[in-house]
Amino acid sequence: MKAIHVWDNSFDKYWVNGLAKISGATPMYSLGVRQFDHEIFSSILKQDDSFVVLSDSGEILALVPLYCFKDDMGLLEYRYAGEYLRAPLIDGFPSSKRYEKIQKFVFSYIEDLAREKKVISHKTMVEAVELIEGRYYYNYLTDFGYNDESSVCQLIDSSKDIDYLWADIRKSYRPLINRAEKNFSCEIVSFDNYSFDKCEEYRKLHFKATGRQTRDLKSFYLMYDMVKNKQAFISFVIEKDDQIVASHFFYVLGAYCLYASSAIDPDMPHDCGIGHFGMWQGIKTAHDMGCSFIDMGQLRLTSNPSDKEMNIALFKKGFGGRTVTVFRGTKTFFK
Template identity: 25%
Template structure:
């Protein structure tokens, strides 16, 4: 694969696989954007690399682009079980620094598209659809480029919470049946935002183990999540009963502009009680206090999607908290 990058690079633009030494340059690109999905976060790449490391044929290949020796773009990519994606999801678009000359941007996209074709030929892997979020009325330059390559297009719905609204406004937009459940849950449970306690995090791990019936991921991935929390890149919302017993918790990751849900665990004997409702509400409350702009809830599903009943139920639950829907175009050959 190194040969592929050498063939793509020229005197002005150099493309390389990002490693730990490129962390500062990678994050410098992200800091220039007003909105950055958590899928581009460096700590997310580290976590997912650890999570997928035991998968057959897994290879992380994040790209970083330099123009005149300065970082101008990043592209999180990985190969998992013969599929090229951004760690299991759609292939996100290359993130390019604002103000990059138009000629350079065009060349970056041409190089990126050529890279995908070269990887397909060398490894026989197939790319996931290319996902492009429509955050305004204009198509991104990457979307226009893919369209001009003759790629077909579908659309999907992404669910968000606009955190620039007040907490009262956001709560009023919750699914009608959720509002009294949040109020009830706030009376039932003692909630806490946790950002550093190892003991509480270990409690959360144990609760997840008990609910799942065993360990579903490596200890190393849990340790990485704890490190993210201590470093201000994640937080934990806990719920306890009157006896101080942990009955539910949700873990969320964040960058400087937005946050997204990562993992949760709830006492199954209390399934009919409003646990998740309160975790979501308290998480949104904390996000607003930290000045985040967006809460990425996730992708909605349609009757045409191949998803399990469990996945549909999770999406149905989370969609009740969303007050903003964005379209995502999926380009494919």
């Protein structure tokens, strides 16, 4: 086995082909999200050591995201800014000897790389679909010396019929959605009706909601590229005067969808239901696109969440689905 790193000219080709081949490739592994990451983390990302594992015959065996950041003391860590990197994607099924051989190679290679580059630790997480789809029922990271730091996320089975998905929404949310549906319209922008100008409405609303430009323009343009390239869609809520008052951005890759971000017009009443309506339209869109699961995101990023984080978690859980364990872990290479 050998590793092809991000600085190799063939890396992108192998990565994209691996996404199409390996089970469990969620949107956070997509090339579009990687390009977005490089932009939003450009001032703090010290190096990208991500790699693809190939067999001697050139078969793609694993995809390994590996971003390196400095901590507050100037020490290098493999992580996703302040959060956990997605775990290695490995071809095959975990019970096979072939899989175990690839897995051992991957984690040994990560450790060798860390020791060579003086990276003190690796923070990583296993996507919840690995548990739901039966590939892992326990935190296998502990087998490789990682401390168990598992959390939970909210996962919606969007393969269910629309009536089931509607009934699964929190009872108090449904009147809000129904009221908003009477007073507002919704437009979904995806690859089949892509418009740069329409996507720009997402950025403008994001600017209005935050009161300032929080990111470089290029990061938004990369998000638009994801829409154009079938890796994302936007749910817009529109007032009767054609004013966009809410937008929800969803990543998509294969059978998986991920709720990424949203922006709500701060001038709108808090009880008008536009946030709930836009989210529901996004769920319906993911269902219509044939997505099996919608990941609403982790509900506990830290062991001591703030009131704001708790409120966000409560909001996400209101759209139904199941609260699922996210296996996470940190391994320290240097004490």
